[in-house]
Amino acid sequence: MHTRVGSADSHLIGYRADVDGLRAIAVISVIAFHLSRSWLPGGYLGVDIFFVLSGYLITLILWREALKGQFSILRFYERRIRRIMPALLFLLFFTTMAAMALLLPADLIGYGKSMLATLGFVANIYFWRDTDYFSRAAEAKPLLHVWSLGVEEQFYIVFPLLIAVLARFWPRATFPAIVLLTLLSLVANYLALRFGGAAPAFFLLPTRAWELGAGAMVALLPLSLTPRGTNAGFLAIIGTIAVLVGIITPLPKYGAVPVALPVVVGAMFLIAAGQIQLSPVNRLLGARPLAFVGLISYSLYLWHWPIIVFAQYYLVRDLNIGEMMIAVVVMTICAVASWRFVERPFRSKTMTAPTLYRSAAAGVCVSAALASVLIWSNGLPSRMSGEAAAINAAVGTNYRCPVSNYLRLGQSRACVLNLPSRNPVDAKVVLLGNSHAQMYAPVWEAIFAEMNMPGLLVPANGCLPTVSVNISRECTDIAAGNLREIGKLPNVKTVILGLTWEHSDLIDPNGNALDNRNDATLAQGIDDLINRLQGIGKKVVLVGPVAYPGWDLPSELSRDLAFGHSLEKPTSLPAEEFQRQDGAIIQHFEARNDIGFARPDTVLCDPSRCNYVIDGRSMFADASHIAQAELFRFRSIFTEALAAQH
Structure with missing residues (x-):
């Protein structure tokens, strides 16, 4: 040695x-x-x-x-x-x-x-x-x-x-x-x-x-x-x-x-x-x-x-x-x-x-x-241009459930949303899905409070909430477990589904790869989950897709502005491109009269484009999640979709 x-x-x-x-x-x-x-x-x-x-x-x-x-x-x-x-x-x-x-x-x-x-x-x-x-x-x-x-x-x-x-x-x-x-x-x-x-x-x-x-x-x-x-x-x-x-x-x-x-x-x-x-x-x-x-x-x-x-x-x-x-x-x-x-x-x-x-x-x-x-000092904002600082303010601000709000739900966990008793049995409404459901939690919680509806967030971050199709066998197990636990909650009358909509690789419960061209397989998986929830007596509200940048817009755009770089990446998506990507699946779920269907795209899109920046503010906290400060924009469409089921 x-x-x-x-x-x-x-x-x-x-x-x-x-x-x-x-x-x-x-x-x-x-x-x-x-x-x-x-x-x-x-x-x-x-x-x-x-x-x-x-x-x-x-x-x-x-x-x-x-x-x-x-x-x-x-x-x-x-x-x-x-x-x-x-x-x-x-x-x-x-x-x-x-x-x-x-x-x-x-x-x-x-x-x-x-x-x-x-x-x-x-x-x-x-x-x-x-x-x-x-x-x-x-x-x-x-x-x-x-x-x-x-x-x-x-x-x-x-x-x-x-x-x-x-x-x-x-x-x-x-x-x-x-x-x-x-x-x-x-x-x-x-x-x-x-x-x-x-x-x-x-x-x-x-x-x-x-x-x-x-x-x-x-x-x-x-x-x-x-x-x-x-x-x-x-x-x-x-x-x-x-x-x-x-x-x-x-x-x-x-x-x-x-x-x-x-x-x-x-x-x-x-x-x-x-x-x-x-x-x-x-x-x-x-x-x-x-x-x-x-x-x-x-x-x-x-x-x-x-x-x-x-x-x-x-x-x-x-x-x-x-x-x-x-x-x-x-x-x-x-x-x-x-x-x-x-x-x-x-x-x-x-x-x-x-x-x-x-x-x-x-x-x-x-x-x-x-x-x-x-x-x-709020990050010494006077050092930078106001335009860059306004965009940068959205960085990383998408909602995450505080640790203190988590509670156990079977073998998984849930997050309190207007649930003073902290007992899942008392919940009347569940927000179910991945981080693209969780990002809307604050505005849903405000709606629940207004309607006196105790609620829960049941997250499956990194997965889909669907049982018949998912992105991995582990995710399938998580989704099935969450569905079982929701079925055990006697007072839950409504389940709100939120998820990511762009998936090229999906599998069935046996791990076999599925073809998801034109989002047909994903639509079938969501239909299956809706039918399962309705089969156990739950009403369903589905939050539809939204156009998102796919690049870390608030961080990169604000730095480009602050350091004088040329702006090369788009800050919006042409409306016809969004329709090409998601129009068919939106039309499919709009045709279902047995669910409430909330369309976030109607908030961010006008006839010509879907905007990632509105009034000098980034709508997104990162590449795909809505910034928490902009959630107020979605309250009316969510309230209407929930009211349609009550």
Whole structure:
């Protein structure tokens, strides 16, 4: 085993250059994915490798200290502060300066909120509620990547104490206990994905802890089970294949099996293969160039994403190859400088703990004050043109159910809409569908309140609410489960359906692909759902299609205006084009006299075009969801459609 000084805390457990090499693979994968998703479709799974490495290294340190009776929670957190805070605060200073120069008001407010969440190590929770990691809108959030720090630091609130207690009272039970907890977290991840909770499964600790636990399992692996010799070499090869397969051709995202499973298992195998004696693969990972990238990987991870985001934010497009190379050079220079002049000095024991605490506290206070100013000043709107600011105000404002409004509904969940009792049995009306139903929830809730109708939102985000056709078998199961639960609600008289209408790929309940030309298959699926609901005594209101831009209009258009770029993308759709796309299916459901049919297109479309911008305001919060401030425009047509069923 190598002994030269390298990564943080290596003096406590001995330095392994191959571990730094694996760190390098992880950070390079993430950077490649963020530069171009087509290069490494699973490159974002490098973060999962980081989790495994973190769980391994921290557990190894804690276990050895605990067995020697040297464990100190204060010393542990001192090491974490030295490791995390200086480089993070250094980054935040520069990103805040760049944000104030470049970000439009709504984006600057969001930056300020994400900065406060970052300082409190709850960025993962903030971004869970704020955005989809894989969405286009996420690419305008300079601190999105620090969600992973939130997961780690939340894990390390409880985990050190657990290890200390187990080491003192039940040392032989420690390994089985960690295995059990890891498996429970993996099951939680699976169940979250299985029942439509892809976002919490991605961002939250309970569904991510299994990856840190996987590393902890390797650290606690009994000596008798630790691979060596030929077995270690074979295990390293399998681990390498698993990691490469994971980041090059990942499993279907949000499928039944957690997409990170191959890279997590692969990382475990690679770490275990070098525990006693380095295998040939581990020696290759420990090559000096890779090991050096691993040494600077924390700073490189911190810097890479803001540099990419700010460049693309200003250009209002993806980077070309030349610009990508410049970005890589800049992020590498920043990372080396951060590692050499920030990370290493603060890790040095020559800086006393009190000085460290005072410096970190001062940095946090100043950063929090700056973030608060950005929020309370409404994003410093005077910096930008009023036209750009008015468009930008819609960014990311589509409605999302607050966590406090969620309640359990069978194996799924529902959201309170004018339901004071918070008991689903008391609901008289249900808004059912995906995010294109949820986006209308505030205006429906106002209507329910006016009509004294307790209601529920039953979401199937990312899916269709239809049972006979859907976009995946998992979605079919979710839709069928929601339908069963609605059937169990005796007081529900009306179900309002909202959904996305543009689908080229649909399947039947057996997973067979269906032809959806001219939307005929989707129409049959909606008809089937309506008939099923009517069969259990429910009246139905259907919210029809609306023309949407298909590109992140409020963000991109406002930046084009602010930075003086030419406006190339359309801000409306010709009315005849909308009729060609959706006219037939609209006509089909207008002909059904047994349902209420609300047509949002009549609000946004005039005889010549369907407008994405009205009176200088964006109608959309992103590429397809209506901005919450514009929902008032739809109230009359929704009221009429609901009244038609009562």
